[in-house]
Amino acid sequence: MQDTRFHEFLHRQIPMLVGLSLVPGLAYIFLGWLHDVFVPAVGWYVLMLLTAAWGIHLYRSFDAATMSETRREQWYTQCSRLVYAFFTLWALIFLIYVRLDAYKLHYIAIFTEIGASVVASSLLASDKRLFRPTILVLMIPLTVYFTLIGEWYAYVLAIFSTILTWVLLYAARSTNTLLMQTRHQATHDALSGLYNRQYFIEHLQRRMNSLNESGEHGYLLLIDLDHFKTVNDTLGHDVGDRLLQGVVERLLDTAPDHCVVARLGGDEFIITGGSFTQRDACEAEALDVARQLLSALKTPYVVGAHQLYISASIGVSLLGPGDCNANRFIKEADIAMYEVKEKGRDGVFVFDAEMARRVEGDLEIERLLHFALPRGEITLHYQPQVDRAGRIIGAESLVRWTSPTLGTVPPDRFIPIAEQTGLIIELGRHILETAFRTLGDWHRAGLVLKQFSVNISMRQFTHPGFAAQVEELVRRHLDPVVVQTLMFEITETVVAEDIEGVIRTMQRLKALGIRFSMDDFGTGYSSLSHLNRLPLDELKVDRAFVLALRDDDGDRAMVVTILNMAKLFGLNTVAEGVETAAQHAFLMHHGCGMFQGYFHSKPLARDAFELFVQDNAATRNAI
Numbered sequence: 001m002q003d004t005r006f007h008e009f010l011h012r013q014i015p016m017l018v019g020l021s022l023v024p025g026l027a028y029i030f031l032g033w034l035h036d037v038f039v040p041a042v043g044w045y046v047l048m049l050l051t052a053a054w055g056i057h058l059y060r061s062f063d064a065a066t067m068s069e070t071r072r073e074q075w076y077t078q079c080s081r082l083v084y085a086f087f088t089l090w091a092l093i094f095l096i097y098v099r100l101d102a103y104k105l106h107y108i109a110i111f112t113e114i115g116a117s118v119v120a121s122s123l124l125a126s127d128k129r130l131f132r133p134t135i136l137v138l139m140i141p142l143t144v145y146f147t148l149i150g151e152w153y154a155y156v157l158a159i160f161s162t163i164l165t166w167v168l169l170y171a172a173r174s175t176n177t178l179l180m181q182t183r184h185q186a187t188h189d190a191l192s193g194l195y196n197r198q199y200f201i202e203h204l205q206r207r208m209n210s211l212n213e214s215g216e217h218g219y220l221l222l223i224d225l226d227h228f229k230t231v232n233d234t235l236g237h238d239v240g241d242r243l244l245q246g247v248v249e250r251l252l253d254t255a256p257d258h259c260v261v262a263r264l265g266g267d268e269f270i271i272t273g274g275s276f277t278q279r280d281a282c283e284a285e286a287l288d289v290a291r292q293l294l295s296a297l298k299t300p301y302v303v304g305a306h307q308l309y310i311s312a313s314i315g316v317s318l319l320g321p322g323d324c325n326a327n328r329f330i331k332e333a334d335i336a337m338y339e340v341k342e343k344g345r346d347g348v349f350v351f352d353a354e355m356a357r358r359v360e361g362d363l364e365i366e367r368l369l370h371f372a373l374p375r376g377e378i379t380l381h382y383q384p385q386v387d388r389a390g391r392i393i394g395a396e397s398l399v400r401w402t403s404p405t406l407g408t409v410p411p412d413r414f415i416p417i418a419e420q421t422g423l424i425i426e427l428g429r430h431i432l433e434t435a436f437r438t439l440g441d442w443h444r445a446g447l448v449l450k451q452f453s454v455n456i457s458m459r460q461f462t463h464p465g466f467a468a469q470v471e472e473l474v475r476r477h478l479d480p481v482v483v484q485t486l487m488f489e490i491t492e493t494v495v496a497e498d499i500e501g502v503i504r505t506m507q508r509l510k511a512l513g514i515r516f517s518m519d520d521f522g523t524g525y526s527s528l529s530h531l532n533r534l535p536l537d538e539l540k541v542d543r544a545f546v547l548a549l550r551d552d553d554g555d556r557a558m559v560v561t562i563l564n565m566a567k568l569f570g571l572n573t574v575a576e577g578v579e580t581a582a583q584h585a586f587l588m589h590h591g592c593g594m595f596q597g598y599f600h601s602k603p604l605a606r607d608a609f610e611l612f613v614q615d616n617a618a619t620r621n622a623i
């Protein structure tokens with residue numbers, strides 16, 4: 001398979017060949033006119049002109065971006081013929097002039113032949129199929145000519161020209177080997193030996209052009225290993241590399257022969273294949289291949305003394321006629337792959353219109369979110385937290401975005417986008433500052449809470465400047481007494497990060513008096529050992545478990561287990577999403593410490609929260 005760069009190189013040689021043939025060719029007409037070979041010389045030059053015109057046509061018809069593989073191959077065949085034609089013509093002028101020794105034109109003919117061979121050896125070194133026949137076509141007549149002279153010096157020249165032929169072939173071959181090695185390095189990934197990203201994109205672009213021409217469909221599978229980072233982090237890069245090599249073997253064994261497999265980088269691989277007239281058939285094969293890959297990859301690997309298991313998430317995008325942008329399809333497969341990751345990994349999804357709509361929506365949110373902060377569209381609401389005696393003793397701040405274009409956008413929707421785009425750092429700072437200001441104001445106004453919770457996103461928490469930022473904001477807005485009421489809510493996703501780093505940050509903030517709560521407990525994948533290591537103060541029972549208290553015995557047991565475990569670890573408990581008296585009663589019965597949910601109050605704007613607390617106090621006093 002020849003890549004674009006090879007064809008582009010050949011393409012660039014065409015004007016060179018045309019120029020080197022037409023300009024010196026004029027001198028031969030002049031010499032022909034001087035020495036009675038004008039008609040053959042002109043005839044020869046006309047042939048040269050026709051060949052040059054063909055060359056220019058080939059030069060113009062080349063377009064790397066849109067040519068299909070078939071058209072490119074056709075172009076290459078034509079181009080080879082063009083090269084043969086040019087050099088055959090040079091061999092022809094040699095044959096015409098070499099006979100004219102009376103006029104000493106044979107010297108010029110000999111020089112022409114040698115010169116043309118040197119040109120062929122250097123300009124055509126990139127392709128064995130071009131330089132070999134060309135050098136031979138030029139040099140053999142010269143050697144034969146010397147031999148036929150029949151004099152001793154001519155035999156020596158015949159030997160010299162044979163040696164020169166060998167040298168030219170040798171030089172071209174060495175250059176060719178070097179070029180091939182460089183090309184291999186430039187197009188392949190060193191660890192896996194697979195094609196690299198850059199080559200794959202070029203290949204995909206050519207495939208898309210072919211599919212566009214034939215009206216057929218193909219597929220693209222993007223494969224990302226699940227939790228590969230853990231293998232690297234826990235067992236070292238050596239083991240990681242060998243595992244990757246094992247994965248590559250299975251990919252190559254399992255993917256159909258016609259597929260091209262490449263490594264995009266890290267633990268990401270990509271496969272393209274298929275030529276189907278029907279989209280459905282294409283999708284069916286893509287899914288079939290993906291499932292076979294999933295099961296092949298899951299068989300255990302033996303790396304040194306370790307037995308390793310790894311699964312993968314595969315995103316599929318279907319390539320169809322009409323759209324020609326290779327990168328777009330990779331992006332689509334990537335989106336589908338992330339969808340698999342979100343839904344629990346170890347599976348396959350095909351990119352579809354629904355995903356496309358969501359991605360467009362995400363892009364719109366991302367775009368508008370940039371303006372939301374400076375335009376003051378981001379505010380905080382506060383949801384009361386109530387103790388076992390029914391007193392409001394805390395609040396959780398919850399961010400709200402009211403966009404003039406999109407209306408109210410729920411935090412579940414825009415926080416993940418802010419995390420992906422890095423905007424969470426700026427947004428998180430704004431949230432912290434607003435929350436701290438409110439907390440400070442309330443305290444000064446006599447609205448004293450035992451705890452004030454702020455949600456901290458994982459990306460924000462693990463950002464290098466986070467602890468320093470909190471220290472600075474605390475210094476600016478809060479008295480040391482008030483800091484003691486601060487509770488940062490983190491989620492179980494932090495444990496997927498560098499756990500030592502997380503603990504260090506937590507400890508630095510705990511030194512200020514800030515406490516920590518594990519939010520949405522039970523929905524992530526933290527283990528008991530992690531829970532034990534993190535300096536936590538509180539567990540929040542996720543509202544999904546509270547919601548399921550209605551009927552499901554399994555989830556009742558879950559809530560009870562979480563509450564008991566918290567007690568065992570000496571942690572306070574808050575139940576989220578308490579909506580009914582029955583849920584409240586059940587949680588009370590099992591020793592839950594605090595309650596938060598619509599049963600008591602929805603999240604409220606700052607003024608409304610202040611009124612709510614006043615009313616609550618008034619009611620309690622009245623009682």
Ligand code: C2E
Binds near residue numbers: 410579
């Ligand atoms: P979370 O921290 O678990 O917040 C609790 C969510 O449950 C809030 O949703 C709250 O409005 C909702 N909720 C409370 N009581 C009830 C109830 O009785 N029934 C039902 N159905 N829902 C209830 P919200 O405000 O939409 O926030 C969703 C998530 O967005 C939060 O979950 C949190 O993970 C994230 N989030 C919210 N504000 C912030 C923030 O300031 N920073 C960061 N990083 N994340 C935030």
Ligand code: MG
Binds near residue numbers: 396455519
């Ligand atoms: Mg929360």
Ligand code: MG
Binds near residue numbers: 519520540543
């Ligand atoms: Mg929660």
